[in-house]
Amino acid sequence: MAIELHGRRALVTGGASGIGRACAVRLAAAGATVVVADRDAEAAKRVAAEVGGTAVAVDLTDLDAVDALDLDVDVLVNNAGLQHVAPVHEFPVDRFATILALMLEAPFRLARGALPHMYARGWGRVVNVSSVHGLRASAFKSAYVTAKHGLEGLSKVIALEGAEHGVTSNCVNPAYVRTPLVENQIGDQARAHGLGEDEVVEQVMLAPVAVKRLIEPEEVAEAVAWLCSPAAASVTGTSLVMDGGWSAH
Numbered sequence: 001m002a003i004e005l006h007g008r009r010a011l012v013t014g015g016a017s018g019i020g021r022a023c024a025v026r027l028a029a030a031g032a033t034v035v036v037a038d039r040d041a042e043a044a045k046r047v048a049a050e051v052g053g054t055a056v057a058v059d060l061t062d063l064d065a066v067d068a069l070d071l072d073v074d075v076l077v078n079n080a081g082l083q084h085v086a087p088v089h090e091f092p093v094d095r096f097a098t099i100l101a102l103m104l105e106a107p108f109r110l111a112r113g114a115l116p117h118m119y120a121r122g123w124g125r126v127v128n129v130s131s132v133h134g135l136r137a138s139a140f141k142s143a144y145v146t147a148k149h150g151l152e153g154l155s156k157v158i159a160l161e162g163a164e165h166g167v168t169s170n171c172v173n174p175a176y177v178r179t180p181l182v183e184n185q186i187g188d189q190a191r192a193h194g195l196g197e198d199e200v201v202e203q204v205m206l207a208p209v210a211v212k213r214l215i216e217p218e219e220v221a222e223a224v225a226w227l228c229s230p231a232a233a234s235v236t237g238t239s240l241v242m243d244g245g246w247s248a249h
Contacts, residue, residue, distance in 0.1 A: 003229040006031030011073045013060060013110070014080030016043035018179030019129055022217035023077050024051050026225045032075060060106040061098055071113035074121065075228055078107035078151070079129040083181055085140045085188035096143040103147035104154070111158055115167065124167035125228045128155045129220065132175045132243040140192045152239060159237030168236035172223045175243040176205045178214040210245030 010027045014020035016038035024034045024047055034053035038044040041057035048055035058065050060080050081103050084095045111126055118124025133141060134148035151171065158169035176182050182205070189200045206212050223240050226232055241247060 003030040003225050005075070005228060008032045008074040008228075009035065009072070010075035010077065011035045011037060011069075011071070011110070011114070012077040012079060013037045013106070015077075016040045016047050018181060019174075019177055019217045019220045020077070020079040021047050022221035023079060023129075023224050024048075024053065026218070026221040027075065027077075027228070028053060030225055030228070035070075035073065037069070038080070061101045063101065063105060063109060066106050066109045067113065069110070069113065071110060072117045073114050074118065074123065075125045075127070076110055076114045077127045077129065077224060078110060080106070081129075081144075081147075081181060083141070083144050083185050083188075085185055085192050087140055087192070088142045091142055096146075099143035100147050100150075103144070104150045107151060108154055111154070111169075115158070115162065115165075118162070118167045119165040122166040124162065124165070126155070126158055126162070126167065126169040127224045127227050128152075128169070128171045129224070130155075130171035130173045130239065132173055132241070132246050134171060134173055135239065135241070135243075135247055140189075155239075156237045163236060168227070168232070170227050170232075170236060171239040172220060172227070173239045173241045173243060174215050174220050175209050175246050176201075176214050177220060178216055182214070208246045208249065209243065210248065213244075215242065215244070 010032040012024045015024045015036035028034045028051035036044045036048045037056045039059045044055035131148045133145045134152045137145045155169045190197045
């Protein structure tokens with residue numbers, strides 16, 4: 001079945017680059033009007049211009065700013081994220097709080113604001129870009145793993161509450177994707193594991209997976225778009241795992 005989103009308004013957080021940008025492009029191709037939300041105002045404007053949408057400059061760790069957003073949308077893609085690599089006993093407490101605010105409380109507040117509009121129309125899609133780390137843990141990533149595990153739970157609750165209103169809520173769970181977030185952590189991973197940067201991708205990032213390559217952002221965007229399609233109308237409260245076989249172990 002075709003993915004037809006004409007007349008629908010979609011909000012993509014972290015939409016200026018990586019997975020978010022790919023989602024904005026794919027949803028626009030399906031006919032949606034896309035709101036590109038990102039703290040990088042200029043990059044958000046460029047993507048919005050590319051997809052014929054609008055840009056919103058927002059720091060999602062500023063929860064008052066999150067509450068002030070126009071959340072009259074049909075599709076909410078919670079994608080924005082960041083990473084910090086350090087052992088628990090050395091993890092900066094302010095960094096832990098920032099990651100949870102961005103990757104867990106902001107998605108809650110965005111959904112809280114968007115759901116009444118979706119309920120009023122009897123249709124909505126909440127897609128949370130989670131991670132294999134929403135299902136598995138890795139050393140040195142306590143904040144990221146905690147946030148993604150929490151996002152999985154939030155997504156399931158929204159699925160249960162939204163079902164009678166025509167709203168679905170799901171997670172997409174990729175392993176390492178070729179994005180700035182992944183590229184920027186290679187140095188941190190090298191220091192944490194005592195490896196050279198050229199060894200990190202092979203020995204750390206791709207070690208647990210059967211498919212020995214990074215995932216492309218467009219692959220994740222295609223899964224996000226499918227979850228908005230008529231074929232996925234009964235898919236809710238679940239996690240679409242695209243981890244290259246990581247969780248098959």
